[in-house]
Amino acid sequence: MIENSIGQSAAILNSDFIAIAIVRDRHLVWANSAMHRIFGYQPKELIGQSTRNLFLDQESYEAFGREAASAIADGKTYTGTIPQKRKDGTVGWYEFNVSSLAGDPELVVGAIVDRTASYLDARSLEQRESRYRSVVEDQTEVISRFLPDGTFIFVNEVYCRFFGKTPEQLLGRRWHPAAHPDDLAMIEAKLGEMSPDNHVVVIENRVFAAGGALRWMQFVNRGFYAEDGTLKEIQAVGRDITPQREALAKLQASEERYRTLVDTTSVVTWFCPADGLNIVPQPAWMAFTGQTAAEMRGAGWTKVVHPDDAAAVAVHWQSAVESGEPFLSQFRIRRDDGAWRWMSMRAVPIRDQQGGIVEWMGMGQDVTEQKQAELALAQSEEQLELALAASELVLWDWNIPEHKMTAGNRVVELIGYTIEELGHNEDVWTALINPQDLQRVKQEIASHLSGETANFESEHRLRHKHGHWVTVESKGKVTRRDQDNNPLRMVGTILDISQRKRLNDEGIDLLKRIESLIRESSSRSPVKAEANKAVESLTKRQRQIIGMIAIGMTSAEIGERLHLATPTVICHRRNLMAKLDLHSTAEITRFAIDHGLLAGK
Template structure:
């Protein structure tokens, strides 16, 4: 019994010891599990960090074994190569050699071709030898930033997957411990690889806290700033950014969130030596599990050279812009649709716009002329389709106000961009100058014709005047002896016809004469009657003319030739206005307003006379009336007028101290009103009484190469009581005079004679007998004027035909 009890006690103690040992073993297992859990959490944290780095790496990364199988790849590699390498399971290129960088061409999924730099590092992956391969797009290295992010995210995903496997293996403690050991080794390798990747990058990589203090920098960052890693760590980089850039940078960084964690920007940085450089950065905000901001990770590069190149390009563009804007010629570039891509200042000014306002718009937005716009479109299409330069001479361009100017254009195709470059040269002034030259040439030719006509008229006038002089002289002689009343009527008709012929010759000479005859006292009424008589036979049958003389005080101091031109021009213009429909023209000469209005100027000594020329023609609008006195302005068809008539009229009237104005309405005719200063009553010229012809008994030597005229003059002077010696040779007459110079009291000579002119004969006579009175008579002479005759000492200068009374008075004045 005792033995059994002793055995029972012994068994109980053994069981108690075994229980104690089991409790100790359980405690040890719990401690080991706690340590393993702590290690697993640490592994999870480290794995998450490595996974984020692997997934976010901007470089394409892949783990490849010796057989070319892809064990792991990041998203950057899939984007670059266009396939998920992990699923295909095979490396698509030749295996790279560790330590030997190489470049390969990769066709992207979008069809683009990029050059990638391939690097390889030997690693241990799950207890196997493998290669960590990176492909870096050297053409756009900033993509590596994104690749780094994706590497990190991939590593985090791997660690999380491994962690879930560890949780499922918690049932067996030994397996959990073994898994922890393997995980620690893998994470250690991953961290080493991650840091190696970051340190080997040429981009600047850093991490910094929300307050701007640096928590990590890679080797490239250290080299760039020329400082040690220790000097850079915990250093705030924000003060190195110029204040004007911080206003942009800080709001971008502070605006990052979990939804929008990434931002890119450029800014300047102040280096240690004081120089300024440009950097481009990609910043990512990193948040904790509870959403709080932990830190920032940034990848950047120096872009100073690029910015300098951009600044230089901008300066070049500004310089080129200054050049084309300084050119006075319009310059433009248009696309195929006609939209302006570039215009210079001259082009924009043409359309009343600024250069910026014209970009992207078409010509129809500024040019109201649709036909011009269509012509421009055809020109542009022709240049682009043919690919050749088009020269367009002298075409109009209408500005925004509707005004047209003439331009010569050159359009050049910019084939590479399917654009048209155009340069226009304003030739309006040149064309107007050329038109002016042509008008002047035409006027010169007309002047030359008039000069030729004057020469011809002068030659004809001399012979005509001699014949008319003879006709009128013999008619007067015949009238003295005619007793039959019917015969006297016939002789009066002959005399009247002779006088009209004489007047016609004088009008021809007046019309063709090119020089002013000087101002004399003249009666405007006589001129009006003369013009009316001259115009009446030439008027169309459907045009009537009426002359109204409403004043008997119409004497002015003027140039008869010029006043004749004024009245003739106004009348011919009125006739022209009525040539199609006919009508009525009225010429009125009347007293001007009382009080010598200022319109007549200071030369108005006794008020004014008014000369009105009115018609019932087509009339004029206001715009035409404003320009009718401009030189070369005309409403007549080509070849019907030079546009100088009214301009000359205006100048003549003003030169005489007068004024001219016009009143007109379309369809109601026109009225021209000319005011001229009138002479005082005592200064007006009176008409001599032809019935009181002075006589004499002196001895006269009469010389004319026309025997008929010499005979007629001899009888006429003899009738007046003079003793006349008539001769037809100036040389013989001179010899006679030399033999007996005191035998004559007066010499009357013709101007145009063979062998010796009248002026030469007169000089010879006055040389023999100084002070000898000489009267010079001529049918026409261009070489000798009345003024020149007076300077020679000639007492009187008469134009044929000379009436008996006119000659008688000249003789008495000379004697």
């Protein structure tokens, strides 16, 4: 059965890159997923439909049928780009390659590529060029007359306005300064071609317009001659053709890109016998790699595979050949210009009705940009993970509309739970917060989500898997909002500050105990009365300096705070220590505590 034959070869025809359809009596009997996708149909929806449904009208349908049938009858492949109608009624432009199916002349196979984007780009550029031309042609022209030596004898108002000059500034002077220096020789040569028999010369050159802007102008120069053939004067009528020049340059660049796109495809197709070794030339492979037929014969194709990939690819290919399983791999191939390109290579076996492999057929697509993006992303994620590990931070990401929370892998080091144990439900994460801290944390989050605070910052406790509480510092920021300013995504970090919190609390307690001991010792000192008397003799500035020394400020910091030079502060410090009979910073600190002189008190 024909349908069975199609089904056996469908694996290769079901390409991700090219739409393929098989037609009999102008009805679709098979079409791959790409065919359904680019025409907007559900899988298998096209099967059985008339090809007429894809054409805009009866006339184009019949014309295509005549041309395709004629080419197939001559044993050729019909190639053409024509408009086609999608299921939703929109129109696209598609490149067709149509030929009869080998072994069954009643079946016609078509390979179809969507060229809509490139076609529309070309049309858009042509329309823009047309608009540019209309604008240029509608502009008022600049007119001048000058003598054979270039001296102006007349300029119209448009000329003056265009070049930003008055008639007085131009008349009696030569035109040369307005032209670009690099064009002067060409202009003189062109004007030199003028004669009584050739009295009109058209020149396109660059000029400096008002404000110094460089513009392209087209001048129609007409010479006026005396009866004896002597050139009397030249009239130049010019118009600004800068937009036209720019449009032409863009059009040429676009055409070149389009030509390159057409001539150089990123899809490589090939086939080989059941043993996996090449015996006939593969034009697409040879065009892409630059190999000759002799160089790629047998397993010669491996010579253009990257040395780091070649061994693994060869083993993978041989395994596929021996097992008869489809081959799928990504590896680097040296292009004909020497550049290494990542290719996604696929190959499937074509079997006969008995199930034996007749040949292998493959397709490769250049995925270099995609691969480079994947590698860059992986490297970026690795660098981020290293940075987070070094800083002991745990990254978190909150999808607000979906109530989904995602945390970095280091969360297990923080609270003992794995990512799998916690999942992504935000309620599970909220339940980890100490009930005494929960209301405050929610308020801080709400303030940031509403835009009241620039960032979210919170210090609270999380329950560890083993039951104890971990004090953390959490920071975050909304990174994306919708058009109504509703928050969509929030990203932040968590840092374990349990030890820092404990040391801080212990330090504060220790300072309180030291201060108490100092006060107790001071109250029993026999010299307290004398010290009190010394304090009363201190000026306000001296009291400030003692207080700042006591809290650990340096002489430079004290000077900056009090707007004094550092040597002045040092002198004050030395005099105070001598006056109060104090011999160290510790004694100054004790003195300041005893007499309430600490800075800020």
